[in-house]
Amino acid sequence: xxxxxxxxxxxxxxxxxxxxxxxxxxxxxxxxxxxxxxxxxxxxxxxxxxxxxxxxxxxxxxxxxxxxxxxxxxxxxxxxxxxxxxxxxxxxxxxxxxxxxxxxxxxxxxxxxxxxxxxxxxxxxxxxxxxxxxxxxxxxxxxxxxxxxxxxxxxxxx
Numbered sequence: 240x241x242x243x244x245x246x247x248x249x250x251x252x253x254x255x256x257x258x259x260x261x262x263x264x265x266x267x268x269x270x271x272x273x274x275x276x277x278x279x280x281x282x283x284x285x286x287x288x289x290x291x292x293x294x295x296x297x298x299x300x301x302x303x304x305x306x307x308x309x310x311x312x313x314x315x316x317x318x319x320x321x322x323x324x325x326x327x328x329x330x331x332x333x334x335x336x337x338x339x340x341x342x343x344x345x346x347x348x349x350x351x352x353x354x355x356x357x358x359x360x361x362x363x364x365x366x367x368x369x370x371x372x373x374x375x376x377x378x379x380x381x382x383x384x385x386x387x388x389x390x391x392x393x394x395x396x397x
Contacts, residue, residue: 242385243364245328245377247355256345259286263310267345270305270317273297278307281314282332288396290330294319306349308333308342318346320354320362327365330354344376351377366390 248270257267270278275298297305297319307315315332323329328350333343354362365372365388373379 240366240368240386241370242382242388243367243370243373244382245351245362245364245373245379246358247351247362249378250348250351250355251377253262253345253348253352255339256348260308260341260345263340265315265340265342266309267306267342267349268309270297270303270307272303274307278305281334282317284334284336286330289331293322293330295322297322300333302353304350304353306346308337308346310337310342316342316346318343318350320350321357323365324360324363325359326354326359327363327389329365329367344356344374347373347376 247297261265276390279291282294292318297303300321304319305320306318307314318331320328328347330347331343351362364379367373370381
């Protein structure tokens with residue numbers, strides 16, 4: 240999967256998207272340090288050990304560089320930045336049962352706005368899976384010759 244470049248200064252406004260989700264009883268907010276265990280358990284169950292490990296550096300930043308999505312106060316998604324590398328977005332995921340409601344898009348934009356707040360003008364989406372989603376959501380473009388990128392010589396888990 241290729242890396243993608245995002246022009247952070249052209250992001251859609253976040254607040255209207257947050258309000259749209261609130262109508263569906265979905266709240267997007269930064270994670271709190273005292274929520275590490277339930278967040279890791281959710282990611283482990285829905286997405287696996289790799290992503291559960293990958294988000295841990297987010298808790299070393301102030302502010303924390305991890306956003307979560309709650310539906311009726313139940314964890315349904317997450318989005319991270321500055322986890323794997325500086326200026327990188329990801330990993331991110333929404334529970335299968337909750338996809339298609341715009342939760343992933345709002346998590347993405349919230350994280351990218353966090354990168355803007357850090358002073359970045361462009362951001363990198365590392366190993367972007369759904370390329371078309373990122374193109375439409377935030378105008379991301381594929382970085383040529385970016386495969387395998389940082390995800391090379393990975394430890395085998397078998």
